[in-house]
Amino acid sequence: MKEQGVGFRVQGTAGDGVEFMSEHEISATEKQTAKLTLDGVRKKLAGQTGKKYWRSLDELAGTPEFDAAVQQEFPQHSSEWIDPVSRRGFMKLMGASMALAGLAGCTKQPDEPIYPYVKAPEDLILGKPVFFATAFPFPTGAVPLLVKSDAYRPIKVDGNPDHPLTAGGSDPITQGTLLDLYDPDRSQRCYYRGEIREWAAFLASFRATLAEKKAAGGAGVYILSGTVTSPTMAAQWKKAQASYPNAKWVQYDAVNRDSAYAASKAAFGDYADAQYKLDAADVIVSLDADFLSGATFPGFHKLAKDYTKRRKLEKASSGDYSMNRLYVAESMTTTTGLKADHRLALRASDVPGFAAALAAAVGAGSAPSGYTWSDDAQKFLASVAKDLKASGGKCVVIPGEQQPASVHAAAIAINDALGNVGKTVIYTETVNPMPSMQTDDLKSLVADMNAGKVEWLVILNANPVYSAPADLQFEDALGKVKTTVHLGSHRDETGLTTDWHINGTHYLEAWSDARAYDGTVSVVQPLIDPLYGGHSAHEVVQSLLDNPDLSAYEAVRATWAAQAPAKGADADFGWRKILHDGFIANTAYTAKSGGGKAAIPAVAAQAAADSIEIIFRPDYHVYDGRYANVGWLQEIPRPVTNLSWDNAALMSYATLEKIGASEHDVLEITLNGRKVLAPALAVPGHADGSITLHLGQGRKIGRVAGGVGFNAYQIRTSDAPLYSGGASIKKTGDVWGFAVTKSHYIDQRSVKVGGDGSGTHSIEGNEAMDRGIIRYATLDEFKQHPGFAHEGSGKDDPDPDTSMFPAYRYDKNAWGMSIDMNSCVGCNACVASCYAENNIAVVGKHQVTMGRMMAWLRIDTYYEGDLAAPRAHFQPMACHHCENAPCEQVCPVGATVHTPEGLNTMVYNRCVGTRYCSNNCPYKVRRFNFLLYSDYETESLKLMHNPDVTVRSRGVMEKCSYCVQRINAAKIEADKENREIRDGEVVTACQQACPTDAIVFGNINDGSSRVRKLKQQERSYGVLADINTRPRTTYLAEVININPELAAARGEFAPENS
């Protein structure tokens, strides 16, 4: 790699500071960083694998060279000095305590070495982070990123705020990819039949084969990859096909867009993506479409942002609130369904019928025969149809990704009939440069393999052995192929089966490109030299071309040469701009002309009411299993279920009763002959008669993923990859312990306290209502009672001066936060971001089960009303930085105190760990290191730590700090310039990650600050403020826009309540 310009921005704090471009030799610096970091280590460890590898890494840890590397990587590596002690165990610890005894906490530390550069890279300022723009390629469209890099180590991944589509939002998976990069289980080198080989050796044999196959046009050479996201990759393949016309490329992801593609093909004659413009929609109808729960839904970031734009309750010029209304008909309860103003629980197999019926109701087709609907369903259908018709052109119907083509077709037809096309929905080229029907392709590939036609099978970044449909028996077929190759960042199930395994690169390690869901192109630029010298798919594919040694960088640059014009003499100007901006302007797709005339295919007959169907869904966090080894994603409880680690057989309470099981029972699920063992877990609002299994767990490898949950692929077949009826359930009698961070206390329904006495309510939810923790109203009620959040008992905030003591005055800055409950869609992006920013430890299933999760920020989910058809509320909960902080008063050593700017700060190194503060915290947001949770051993994880945040040791209390490290950075900048900190200059990690701007942070003493304005809104209330804690974090009460036809007002100001 030579002569690569990399544009980057220096930032005071994220989002601020002037940007300027400069050039520097990434190659040189990469060599530097590499030399000083992992190169040597790699040499030392060459030839050691698995456990042995890590053991010897530990031995290494002592050696000065190693400390050198770490020191270099960590100019201010921050961790409590005690860490080596706790590492080396008891004797040392005792020794340390001896040393401590009598000394004033500041102890005699060991000599620390300094390892300066030999040649320092020019524009590196150690201790000042640099931000690089790149993108995270994901099957459903790339997520454009701005990555924080400290001494050339990426330490924080966030959305690119300037990007036209996502505008800075991110999601848990995107946040998690950072840990994926530093995953110690990543594949370290190339293997051939289990023996270590050099990359060169592979290239040699691969190219030799190609040479001899050239004559036959490459017949017998197959490439199997995950969904291709890179235009350059497509271009490379296109070129390759010229010389290898008979070579085949098959894409397969277990979670794919076949239904959508099939429908669009039928409607437009060509594959198309549908882009929905929710900001223009008054009525949104989701047909099992989970578009608010994360990157798993194409275009999530934009959809979520637009959806919440219309729920911020800012008065439009018309004087109206122009609030949208969301209807959801869905099977598995999702955050989308829980955010809906009206939700209908439907079995997945009923949705196609429902879609057709809806189409008929709005005059876009004929109703399906033989479907019978419950009264609720009929009522729902009728009023939805009415609402839709009333707002033609200002409404939109969204089909579910996990629904068959017919639902997509119906959606196309309805949107067409209502004249939404071009207004609330447009159809464009596909983000995938080479769209295909993946399941069918895989079938034919397997057929070829079994037929012995396949001589070379190169598997790129896919794990079919684990995730291919069970009926295809992919692994057996693999045995029939002469030579099999697997390139991947992990040596996974497939990598262990194939002849060759090539250790692949992470997207932060290699050059590539990708399109965001709107088509805007982003160049994926690496931020660090491959940690383990991995290789990218581009390099493999390039071998098929006449210039096989062209680097990925050059290939990518060539692809976009046209979009990167020179400026005068500066040939690299355009290219640098692309890298600096993180995307190529004006490359978004334009709408296809002409709406689709979709003929809705006849839907299958309605399944028998008493039969039980199985629904397969990608996991919210580990997706199809590729992120199963990312600790954060496993530990952060999934939305809705609050299930951390594990997956489960999710079903409604009624179904649970029907099959005579109770939660935690291990069930044997049999689906046309195939069996899987799955523990049962009840989900409020789940459709009756269907069981949802999340894919992606039950991995065999990985110290995180291994042994977590069960593998749902075992019963997933190619003919019914979405859902399948006719399952039989048997209790095995075993019991499985879950790590559910919040139960709904169904062990003890709220018969005695709260609720309607029916015993079907969640006591937790009822209490939340009675205690004014959740406050909401319908739109009409809100109009009549703008101050509803403060009406009613226990909802008024005591006046600070009624106290016997004078209240403490905060005259300068006063930091505060406002969280909009209307905008929070409970997607967990903020939680994941907090993990990354604050070096929060992963504690593992057992500790989570004991209730010792370390998350500083959590999303509380309260289920209101009958758990069979609940209304839910998401409430992000972190330290409230109370002005009368109960925790501070009881700390005997003053380890938690208030700063003059009103931060409730936690001084880890002063904490002795009495845990009194946690007991006295009404919000229970303090987290305690009961054991040594922080990982001080694993070197690759050390590289990931944020150097500005102390790594907490055992026996210390910790909690949300309002990202004090960011505040202080901003302060220093401001002080240097003798000015006040500007509004928006300090952005907390959670705020930065939130795709819907639900979280706003700032100085509440600054009259013009956003947070001040939000806090002045009448909806703004403090949780538990009536016990006079005076929280600095407040919430904007929820307002729902219900359809009076469907439900009477549910809020507390409803006629029947008041």
Next chain:
Amino acid sequence: MAQIFDRSSNALARMSLVLTGLIVIALGVTLDQLQRSPWVTRQGQRADQPVPFSHKHHVQGLGLQCQYCHTSVEKSSYAGIPPTRTCMNCHAQIWTNAELLQPVRDSWATGESIVWTKVHDLPDYVYFSHEIHVNKGMGCSSCHGRVDEMPIMYQQNTLQMEWCLNCHRNPAANIRPTSQIYNMAWKSPSELSPVWCAASDVKKGVPTAQSVNCTSSDPASGSGNPQLASLHLNPARLALISGAQATDAPTSVRTPQPVSYTKFTSQEALGSFLVQHYNIRSPRDLSSCEVCHR
């Protein structure tokens, strides 16, 4: 039959009682001293370094600027340890075969770092920023002592929390004009050597360095233009500031015009003047925990 104890034991018993008391007191005093002793703080200890680098020689003798090696001291929390390249800038030409410099040449040849031993070593949970101190008028020598007189580098101060607090609670006692930051020999003003300072009219949004001019020669005595008090700013930082300031401080890059100079003959007077004009935060702010611990 005789007594159990003989006469002397009375005295003995009482003595031992008194003694126990004394021992307890002595122990307390010892520990109190121990925690502040060089054995704990490393104060004044000279670690053995791969190269016996003499700051005295390079700073006093050759007159090297601090920033020549510690490049990021104004820009980052981390002052910066010079890369081998910096040494080689000169030592490629001079002392090319001096025995002492062998490690440097090796490092240059092999690309392996020179392994220094950290002299000023704060606990890892302490977040110290050179950047802000230097920009707000804390001279190098205030903390590091007369480095220019140290043949071998050592730690001048205890670097203990109480030491930090001493200054954070009363910055005026140590603050100096930013023009004097790198002046190792800087002395607080006195009757004999007074200092004249003038605050420019523009306050807000002007880098500390530019808001105040100080000189040691009486500007009234027409001894010509007083040297401007300002840290030298590289274009980038200027751009950054001006850009950032686009809205509320268009004047930042303009060199402020000295107005009326005031004469200072004591550190207290100068200190309080600078604290006011450099917008130093209040002691309460500066001694708040989160300033150094996160």
Next chain:
Amino acid sequence: MATKDAPINDPMIDPITGEDRVLAPGHTFKSVTEKISNIVLTPHTPLGWFAGFVLAGGVMGALLVAVTWLFLRGVGIWAITIPVAWGFAIINFVWWIGIGHAGTLISAILLLFKQQWRNSINRFAEAMTIFAVVCAGMFPLIHVGRPWLGYWLFPYPNSMNVWPQFRSPLLWDVFAVSTYATISVVFWYIGMIPDLGTLRDRSKSKLGQYVYGIVAMGWRGSVRHWVRYETASLLLAGLATPLVLSVHTVISFDFAVALLPGWHTTIFPPYFVAGAVYSGFAMVITLAVPIRKFYHLEDLITLRHLDNMAKVMLTTGLIVAYGYAMEVFMSYWYSASHWEYFMMWNRMFGPMGWSYWVLITCNIALPQLMWLRYVRKSVPLMFLMSLIVNTGMWFERFVIVVTSLYRDYLPSSWGTYRATKWDYATFAGTLGLFTFLFFLFVRFLPMIPMSEIRMMLPQAKVRTEAEALPEAGD
């Protein structure tokens, strides 16, 4: 009045009052002195003592193991979690401190009230206090996350310029408990000096004479000394009384000052103190019964003592009951606070409701049997009673600590609490430590104050000329 038909020939019944005697008749200065001092001075140790001693030591071993593992791994080996961040450690702490109260109470308050019957039990009651405080005092230290920094709780000049935070009840604990421990030890020792003198003079072995001689400080019974000694004891008693009341008050502040429903209560101080005395006396009985049997001290620790203690327990037990009643009344009706209401409902009928009913049974229901003279007079029944009350009082602390914490303000953070084997090991271990120390005490120190028993003898009175002269001597 059962006195009439009480057999006249029963020496233990005072024929005039018909009450049990505090002290069996016929004792002389010498006889009591010998009886008590021989227990200590006898060269051959009884086998039973060895058996018990070794057993107690063994149980104490569990404590050592548990604490070692604790320092090795961290407090995470216990069941504590968020929200229940305090568990057995604090429960045991409060329980032991409570037990510690009876000793000081008997020796101080009863002294002020000139209760003669206290004399025969106060010495080992005080010993019990000290050993209980030892067990209690251990917990605040080992329960913190970083025990090696425990000394940060004391105000001392340091290079960090930081000091303890005096608004925290935990810090008040530090001072209350340390003061209590110190004063108790001093009181105990001062009280023992004359007896140590006796042991010095009666000891046959040279070693004995030396050791007792040193600790007796050369006490020789000069009346001048006696007068100052009496004043000092009286003062100490006078000081210990408010102290003993303050200690458990302060302990109760740990809870009362917090804002948790179920903790934030003004009635805690009084009923904590009452509860402490309650459990304290229970423990005294638990110890007294086996001791008087084993060392045949029936004529020094008589049924009268058991009777009196039973009455004290009844009283304090009723105060405690009143406390519980008040809690219920306040939370259900008086407070009109949703938090309080839910807390009490949950405490009674929540998943951990059982613990509340155990507490009610052991502390309120069963002890009412002590109204029956029969029960008060039956040694085994009283022993059983004492065990029940001790259990009940432990559960009181369990209920207060756990069932208030595990479901507090924010429903999303409700949790549960299931003790681990290390919790049990630690608790059992302290019981072992306690008995271990107690065995040492009865073997090497006079467990009944001889000088004070002497005072109780009839011949101890100085007669005026008016009175006849027949002197009982020997």
Next chain:
Amino acid sequence: MPIVEGTYGLLAEFDTPTQLVRAAENAYSAGYRRMDCYTPYPVEEAAEAIGFHKNEVSLVCLIGGLLGVAAMFGLETWISLWAYPLNIAGRPYYSWPAFVVPAYEWTILFAGLSAAFGMLALNGLPQVYHPLFNAANFRNGASTDKFFLCLEATDPKFEPAETRSFLETLAPLSVVEVEY
């Protein structure tokens, strides 16, 4: 200390407290002052008899107590107002109500310790060697069941022969001369 030789005093042994008190009274009225009684348990009458009425233990105790309260309250005030004032839970720096408790505890601690050690000091303890211990009967009885009156040689009125005969008149069990 200088070794004193000769007679310490004459020691009369009695069987009952009553006899002792009588003897003491007589001795006192006979003009003896340097004398002391030794009993196995407190006998106030005896103290009265030899004219020992008041003692200073209470005073010492009071001073100690005052010292304690002053010390702790002072410390707390200094810390929270001058040494390191911190905003704790929005409470004022000088939260005196909270400071009462530790101050109270230290009052008792100091008072108690000074009472105890004051008593020992005033009694001149520890004094493990004492001439009286030379008298075998004293060692055997004084701490068990016998009562002693000792007229000391330092008394101006002391005259070995006379004093002995005087003691004989008080019907003691025995009168022995105690050597230093």
